[in-house]
Amino acid sequence: MNDVSAVSATRPDWDPVLVDIVDYVRDYPVASALAYETARLCLLDTLGCGLEALRYPACTKLLGPVLPGTVVPNGARVPGTPFQLDPVQAAFDIGAMVRWLDFNDTWLAAEWGHPSDNLGGILATADWLSRSAAAAGKPPLRMREVLTAMIKAHEIQGCLALENSFNQVGLDHVLLVKVATTAVVGQLLGLSREEMLNAVSLAWVDGQSLRTYRHAPNTGSRKSWAAGDATSRGVRLTLMARTGEMGYPSVLSAPTWGFYDVSFGGQAFRFQRPYGSYVMENVLFKISYPAEFHAQTAVEAAMMLHAQLQQAGRTVERIQRITVRTQAACLRIIDKTGPLDNPADRDHCIQYMIAVPLIFGRLGAADYEDAVARDPRIDALREKIVCVEAPQFSVDYHDPDKRSIANALRVEFDDGTALPEVEVAYPIGHRRRREEGLPLLLQKFQTHLEHRFPERQRRGILAASLDPAVLESMAVHEYVDLYTVEAGAYVRSG
DSSP: OOOOOOOOOOOOOOOHHHHHHHHHHHHOOOOOHHHHHHHHHHHHHHHHHHHHHTTOHHHHTTOSOSSTTOOOTTOEEOTTSSOEEOHHHHHHHHHHHHHHTSOSOBEESSSEEOGGGGHHHHHHHHHHHHHHHHHTTSOOOBHHHHHHHHHHHHHHHHHHHHHOOSGGGTBOTHHHHHHHHHHHHHHHTTOOHHHHHHHHHHHHHSOOOBSGGGSTTSOOTHHHHHHHHHHHHHHHHHHHHHTTOOOOTTTTTOTTTSHHHHHSTTOOOOOSSOSSSHHHHHOBOOOSOOSOGGGHHHHHHHHHHHHHHHHHTOOGGGEEEEEEEEOHHHHHHHOOOSOOOSHHHHTTOHHHHHHHHHHHSOOOGGGGSHHHHTOHHHHHHHTTEEEEEOHHHHHHHHOTTTOOOOEEEEEEETTSOBOOOEEEOSOTTSGGGHHHHHHHHHHHHHHHHHTTSOHHHHHHHHHHHSOHHHHHHSBHHHHHHTTOOOGGGOOTTO
16 A cells, blocks of 8 residues: 555645735835835836837837727726726736836846836726726825835835845746735735735746746847736736635645745745835836846946047947956846847847947937847947956845946957956946936936927926825826827827
8 A cells, every 4th residue: 555645635824925925015104205205216217118118119019908999987097098998908008118128127136127017007006996986986096005005016026036036947037026016906906914815826826937038049029028917917816816716825835836846946935134115215227228237337338438439539340359247147147149139139138238339329229129230330349249257246246235236348459459447336227326316317207208298298297296295195097197198199100
């Protein structure tokens, strides 16, 4: 006889990781003025990035109702478009927009990601709830609640990322977007504690995205809408939990069948700090360049070197070699050789993101398109760029007191001469450079507004957005309405 004991069907207690997430969202009072101010800036920057993406047909072709012409009464509006959709589809659209150009905020740790990706689910749900309440004669949600949800979603995603590397097991970081969105949307919907636990467990038991679309030789445009997919899925699962759909208490820890054993090498999650408001306070903004964040300082260095080349009367054709000292994470994600087939491939190649500013003295979203990429000087220069790890850069990258993202570039010429190495440790969007970056961040927002709205509409948006007290007290649907574009003025092709 086989000596095999039957597995007990007794329902276990909830995994502590799930309990901590839910109790944090339900009970933690955010008291940090810095967190709220940063969340306001994050809101503006994220919406601006989404508006800018509407200039690109590859993005706009994916937006709108699943069935053309569908309008949902009291549904969520998609900023910069005429669409009014159910909150699940609106979450996808907003999430895809804000991530499309790789220009919204970033968090770097053992895992990487973009916490503002959660705005898709947060804003869509809050807008729908606010419109529905107003239509029923009830008090609408206020933008203060959106900012609170953003702070907590940032914190959940960021704290899970601090010590746990999902990329090492082949999973994409948008998993964390789905989990964080599910938790905070549950609070916006007024779910009970048990319902929120059910919802968060559903997010973990769900199928998770592979990183296939972020890495050579398969890099592609799904990386631009994967977060929209994740945040919309979070809304969908939360709405299911609201109906009473059951959860799975040991979804993480169950032997053989739980997330740890199936997808995380049998290891339990590790945590560096309790949930609070740390992540929002320290989040990284992409201010100057729509580029994968591990290359931001490399682009800054390349811009400096471009100026030096100009001053010295040198041309890129005379460059023999460029050595890039960088962090291990950069080597893992964006150190890439060979042909680059699409914009998604190019904005995840550090060699491309160095070559363009060295040649042209700029790096914008349009520089990843075919019209620029076919310039033969770019690929010729890419072949001369060699990346090597600087061990101290990798150490400082993980140091919680530093969190640097350093790159150093050294240019050598065919006559044996060289320019002095240019090292940049902290990008302009880093908290250590926040004062320097703030005016540029607000200018970035205004520039994106200019590309989408007439002057009168821009003035209304800025009046509501730049005054924290005005913004926080506004009804969510009234704020979102400031970004509305009528159907006749909306062009999918930008």
